[in-house]
Amino acid sequence: MDRPTLGPKARAAGIRLECFETIGSTNTAAMERARAGDPGGVWFYAETQTAGRGRRGRTWATPTGNMAASFLRIVHVAPQAAATYGFVAGLALHRALSGLLAADRLALKWPNDLLLDGAKLSGILLEAERCGDGRMALVIGIGVNVVTAPEGMPYAVASLAGAGLPVPAAQVFERLAEAWVEIEALWDEGRGLAEVLSAWRACAAGLGAPVSVTLGSRTLAGRFEGIDAEGRLVLAAPDGGRHTITAGEVHFGPSASAAP
Structure with a gap:
């Protein structure tokens, strides 16, 4: 397994990382951990995901070589603020990959896709559940087409390898985890939402279209x-x-x- 590690920003922020060769769903594993009382601040990374899911119950395939990871955060926020956490993920992923690709090739599609040259490169799934103490468990799953994109989709899809960027999934994750620390701090449990949305708008696809x-x-x-x-x-x-x-x-x- 090409096991990723956490960079200095993530380590300094106290973030933890658990890696799996094969897992059903990183989101499921993260939420189960929340129910068991985990304090949050932990990534779940899988080399292969066999029962991944996307929005509205869709299947999200993660063959070996693509990236699948979920982050668990336990917060004191209202549901309305929790719903904006997905913007953290999109913006962090955009920032992570902007260091590897020309930024004008990347764009964020509302509410939760990252596009590469106009085609879907990744998907983001946010799930939330109220904890017994009243806090909110937020689990956000991110899948990136690193080496291959699914076939037969009714919309354009892309992979990093297909776009001429042969980068390992572990490296994509490591860059994401570092960017995450910055964007999550900016979000600040919803208090910094205006700044996050301003940055998101600057990366948005389809404005005026x-x-x-x-x-x-x-x-x-x-x-x-x-x-x-x-x-x-x-x-x-x-x-x-x-x-x-x-x-x-x-x-x-x-x-x-x-x-x-």
């Missing part, structure tokens, strides 16, 4: 105006109205993937 958002059986179409102070997508409708969207299936412009 046509967008459609599917909400159950209903679809809204218009222009992607940006995100508001709480991280919600703002859609400018053709009739001049505006829609603020908390969650949905987003499709916009050629610079973004066709589905989350």
